[in-house]
Amino acid sequence: MQNNIEPVIEVRGLNKRVKDATGELTILDHIDLSIAKGSSVAIVGASGSGKSTLLGLLAGLDSATEGSVRLLGRDLTTLNEDERAALRSGAVGFVFQSFQLMPHLTALENVMLPLELRTELPHAEIASRALLDLVGLAQRTGHYPKLLSGGEQQRVALARAFVTHPAVLFADEPTGSLDAATGYAIIDLMFEMNRRNGATLVLVTHDAELVERCDATVTIEAGRLVNGLSV
Numbered sequence: 001m002q003n004n005i006e007p008v009i010e011v012r013g014l015n016k017r018v019k020d021a022t023g024e025l026t027i028l029d030h031i032d033l034s035i036a037k038g039s040s041v042a043i044v045g046a047s048g049s050g051k052s053t054l055l056g057l058l059a060g061l062d063s064a065t066e067g068s069v070r071l072l073g074r075d076l077t078t079l080n081e082d083e084r085a086a087l088r089s090g091a092v093g094f095v096f097q098s099f100q101l102m103p104h105l106t107a108l109e110n111v112m113l114p115l116e117l118r119t120e121l122p123h124a125e126i127a128s129r130a131l132l133d134l135v136g137l138a139q140r141t142g143h144y145p146k147l148l149s150g151g152e153q154q155r156v157a158l159a160r161a162f163v164t165h166p167a168v169l170f171a172d173e174p175t176g177s178l179d180a181a182t183g184y185a186i187i188d189l190m191f192e193m194n195r196r197n198g199a200t201l202v203l204v205t206h207d208a209e210l211v212e213r214c215d216a217t218v219t220i221e222a223g224r225l226v227n228g229l230s231v
Contacts, residue, residue, distance in 0.1 A: 013067035020038035027223050040201040041202050044211060089164070092167070095161045107147035108128055108142065169201050176205075
């Protein structure tokens with residue numbers, strides 16, 4: 001579809017195996033895929049099929065047994081843990097089903113955290129307040145996560161994910177903990193923020209509405225990719 005554009009993510013011959021009590025378990029088996037800049041891709045499949053493992057490998061949160069993952073032109077298999085973390089902090093955002101907010105930090109402090117970790121302190125508060133305003137939480141900046149609804153917590157998580165202007169956003173079941181109405185609102189917000197940032201969106205989901213909104217779908221069955229992908 002966009003073969004003339006260098007992929008943001010390129011995977012070749014990706015395998016992931018782990019040892020268990022019965023021997024060696026294959027979680028992912030020879031995955032090949034290519035994802036272009038600005039596209040949105042849903043990874044789907046039954047529970048235990050390897051979806052979240054694949055997402056973690058694409059994001060450099062885990063290491064493959066064999067094969068290669070190129071993220072933004074960098075081969076993750078050649079980087080050590082610190083180098084992968086540095087790449088993520090500069091170019092990758094995350095949204096999780098469980099929100100992963102720091103309970104002892106306010107909404108504003110949670111959004112500011114990625115910028116503070118990058119020592120971008122002068123503009124951290126201004127940028128974070130602007131994003132909380134964008135997601136409709138301008139009046140909730142001083143609230144701790146326990147005082148926010150599930151939808152509000154996910155909005156904080158979205159603001160935190162986009163505060164560094166990531167080139168790639170990874171999301172793992174971003175609407176899985178929300179009711180249908182709230183989930184649809186979060187979907188609209190995520191795609192609007194993604195459009196504004198021109199980021200590439202890669203997500204794991206069971207949500208048919210979310211899948212429908214994506215440019216392409218990757219289906220995993222028992223660790224194998226059952227539909228080829230190059231978008």
